[in-house]
Amino acid sequence: MPNLLLTNLLFIIGLYALLELGGWLARNASSSDAPPASGVVFAVFGLIIAFTFTTSAQRFDERRELIVHHANAFGTAWDRLDILPEEDREAVRAPMREWIGLIDRPVQGPIQEHLVAIESEALSLQQEAWDNAVAAVKRTDQPALTVFILAPLNEWSDLTTLRRTRGDVGLPPMVLGTLIGLSLLVALVAGYAMTKRGNPLLLHKLAFTIAIGILLHVIVDLNAPREGLIRVDRADRILFELYEQNKIPAESAEAKAPPDAD
Template sequence: MNPSTFNPWVYSAALFIGLILCVFVGFQLGKSSRADGGSGALNGAVFGLLGLLLAFSFSGAAERFQHRRDLITEEANAVGTAYLRLDLLPAAQQMALRQKMQKYLQARLETYQHIGNNTPAALDAYQRSVQLQHQIWTEAILAAQHTGNTAILSLVSRALNAMFDITTTRIAATRSHPPKIIDFLLFALSWISALLAGYGMTEHKRIPWLQVIIFSAALTVTIFVIRDLEYPRLGFIRVDSADQLLVETLQGMQTSDT
């Protein structure tokens, strides 16, 4: 559940400034060597490689982003189903279990609400949810066994298993990111492409700064968006709106008990 070790603003600023500098250096190298623009085929190969890497990175980040949203829906369904299965248990045990289930869902919400701030509150909420898992499981299974009905025991245990298993799946999805070498590769390949672009501008007397700035800004924003998708609790593109499903599930639990 650890956030990115790279500050996205510092990363993007360094990338943008580096792109402009690389274009300038490439232009100066081309002028000093009196190059005719270099090999178009080789330049095209590098630019194509950069485009391919950007496409795969964006596609993977978008797919993981959607997967995280889907997992929130899956957890909301799992919690709602488990809560309804409590109706199968003896009435004397239902109220205490319902209260624990509500506290559990509240702890789950707090875990992901605080995770983007990288504060101990996220870990505290997570540990509280784990403790409630053990309490809910023990009490619910004991109550189901007292009914003497194996069908009830099976239904309740399966619903609770699904509710608890999704927490591990969500944690795994939160930690699922491409290797850091991909970030460095995007960084380095972008600079190399800018260097080649500047080297190929020898037919110009001066650097066309407007085009250079637009190129650098477009590439920087694209990579920024890719990283934003990878860490949807930290940036502008967030999965927080999907948490509303869990909030509505909690509200439904509280309303049904009043």
């Protein structure tokens, strides 16, 4: 996150420098009018910004919805295990309990390395839960339970894969590079156009550069929902509540009962 803020600050400084360069070119140009292509540059920039912002916001919303669906699939799979005998039920729920407990693990080191480690462990726990569930269903010798119990477990696993895939889909480097390059070009043209129409105030220059800088920062932030200011942590609260409900390992009634006073 600090690197992102520092990069954005340097980007805003670069925008302002090109804005000043455009003003210098305008003061030393022989023509008295702004270049006719400036309107086209501004229009293209506005369209690309609007499209990129919309798709980034939509992608962020899809990630939040996937978390909700993931929590629902987990809850359904957990509840349907009640039909199994206690020993088989707990054999499946134990790795499920560990899986959802990963959300409470503190971040250590770089966020990306932490997420990779968590994903690897989560997949291993899901596979363990699946194998134990398959074995438990076979022992019941009731084919009807196959779909009833294994279907939500399969959906839970599929949504994990889907979330991993969606997590890797961010802002394409080509699009980000185009936005940065076009922003710098717009700053140059804007500095030229503003100076040709009169001596722009410092406030106008700062407002222009900061507005573009903030807009680019929000777009990048929307595509990094685990690192920036705009995060999916609130949606994670649903999974955390499931963790709070199910984190206590199952114990027998004898273990829960207080010892007899002799």
